[in-house]
Amino acid sequence: MTVSIALFTRDLRVHDNPVLHAAATSAEHVIPLFVLDPAITGGSFNRPNRAAFLADSLHDLDANLRELGGRLVVREGEVAEVVATLADEHDVAEVHVAGDVSAFAHRRETALRQRLQQSRRELRVHDASITVVPPGAITPSGNDHFAIFTPYYRRWAAERKRPVLAPPERVSLPKVRAGTLPKTADICTGDTAPDLPAGGERAARDLLRHWLDGPVDDYGSSNDDLAGDATSRLSAHLHFGTLSATELVSGAHGSPEFVRQVCWRDFHHQVLAARPKSSTQDYRGHGDRWRRSEKDLTAWQEGRTGYPIVDAGMRQLLREGWMHNRARLIVGSFLSKTLYLDWRLGARHFLDHLVDADVANNQLNWQWVAGTGTDSRPNRVLNPILQAKRYDPEGEYVRRYVPELGKVAGAAVHEPWKLPEAMLKDFGYPKPIVELKEGLDRFRAARGKD
Missing domain, CATH: 1.10.579.10 (DNA Cyclobutane Dipyrimidine Photolyase, subunit A, domain 3)
Structure with missing residues (x-):
């Protein structure tokens, strides 16, 4: 019996998910895993609004996996140790995870790779899971990233995109303890926005169907209409990966104005991948002496x-x-x-x-x-x-x-x-x-x- 692990991070979906697809096709059994890392839950990035959306998305992901015969396995702890322990328990050959560009994601990937190598297990990183075109896949001559959007967009638009993947026909789990799905308060305490949108892949796909069924065609003329609210409102789903950016671009190919806006997301990811310090330091400084008030x-x-x-x-x-x-x-x-x-x-x-x-x-x-x-x-x-x-x-x-x-x-x-x-x-x-x-x-x- 062969077993793989699909480690979910910012790709909380079953549709068009290269991580889940590869894990499910590379082994007889797959463990769909999400780890609540104290470095996230206890860090400055964790906030009530995103915690509520994340909790919604995890519960929905579990429901979708159950429809495929599996379920979401939840653990709490440092990611590398949690994954390595689970891999040892089930003699896992491969762990699959989405590539990401933040400093935290790089540290997580490095620690995970090093920990798995100790037991001669392989980490497979899928770089086209979160973005449409992987950061670093296209670069200008003499530089490691594009610093200007328009030439990046031209190359990005001409780049051959990976095909949209169907959900696995079945997700077969080995005998494993599933753990407890977290509620919002388990992730972060505090008040949430009163009109917070619902998380989860099903909510994302409802929005996607509505958006592609007409409104996207008028995006070029209506996207700046503040009162009209004529944007997709899919950004949170792209952030948590309850919707694939690749599938979105594929479905919206008839609206180049909207596709161009999605490209900005990839553009910023490739900038941060090449210049990680730009998350806190000026990319191009002007010697500003900012006021304090x-x-x-x-x-x-x-x-x-x-x-x-x-x-x-x-x-x-x-x-x-x-x-x-x-x-x-x-x-x-x-x-x-x-x-x-x-x-x-x-x-x-x-x-x-x-x-x-x-x-x-x-x-x-x-x-x-x-x-x-x-x-x-x-x-x-x-x-x-x-x-x-x-x-x-x-x-x-x-x-x-x-x-x-x-x-x-x-x-x-x-x-x-x-x-x-x-x-x-x-x-x-x-x-x-x-x-x-x-x-x-x-x-x-x-x-x-x-």
Whole structure:
């Protein structure tokens, strides 16, 4: 009897899962394993919103594996030791795992490989499980990664993608103790966002079917419509791997605008793989001496800056554990350029609340907005009023998340300070914490450029 282990990490699905597929075809029996590592549950990255989504996803993964004749085996402990012990108990020849790019993932893979080598067992890493094109698979001449998105996208679009894999026909377990599926509180304690999305592969596939059944076709013209909410909302499922990015791109091939956005995810993964320190250090520094203002930071975090479009985005984050992509650009520019506060403060707040936050996309998107990353125009500043009038022209998005201004009609909601002072006071909405010209002048002086 041959046995393999499919170690689940950020690939919590049975559809199009190279790890599960390889493990199930390489041996007569497979142990689908998830390890609750104290390095994660006790670390700074673990937060209630993602813990709730993870718990949902693990329970759903177990249900899907049961339909295939198996179930999810859960253990708690340091990954390398847990996997090696289980491999010894069942004489496992191969352990399969998805490749990943974070520093933690690299340490985990190295420790796992070294531990398995002690008992002459093999670790097989599947690099096209989390991204569409593996990081490092395409590189420019004379460099180890692409630093500019457009040439990367051209090569990425031309790259032959792996085929989408069907779920295994059957998952046959050896005799093994399954363990207990964790609840949210077992992973992380604390309050979750009131309108948090449900996790799990079945929820992901429902969203996928809806998205591909029409809305994706209009993505190019509607993706920045804040009030229309015309984006896929699949980012959390991509982060946890309850949906395959490869399957998503395959299904959305008729919408090049949407596929291009998915490519940004791969782009950031290949940057982080080549430059792991960019998760905390400027990719391209400008000698910034960031301001320090707990008052301004708190106002931004709570959605009390006095700029309704900024506040709407920040309150959407607190309510849903998610934020519209256009709003992310607006609030990011406001923090790092108008307030001139360190982008790492914004990235940390997003990590605390976003369900879809991973190191590559969160940190490098923040660097792009702050002008310390791969943006070819690092000193551009997004004017929140102009952005609001363009992408929320009737103020519907603002009124949805800033109820104090719910009675203000039309675009007037974007500049409430122009309303009679008595009315504004009655609303209980704050005055702007900074004048836009003041913030722009300060940023330009700090960067030394127009």
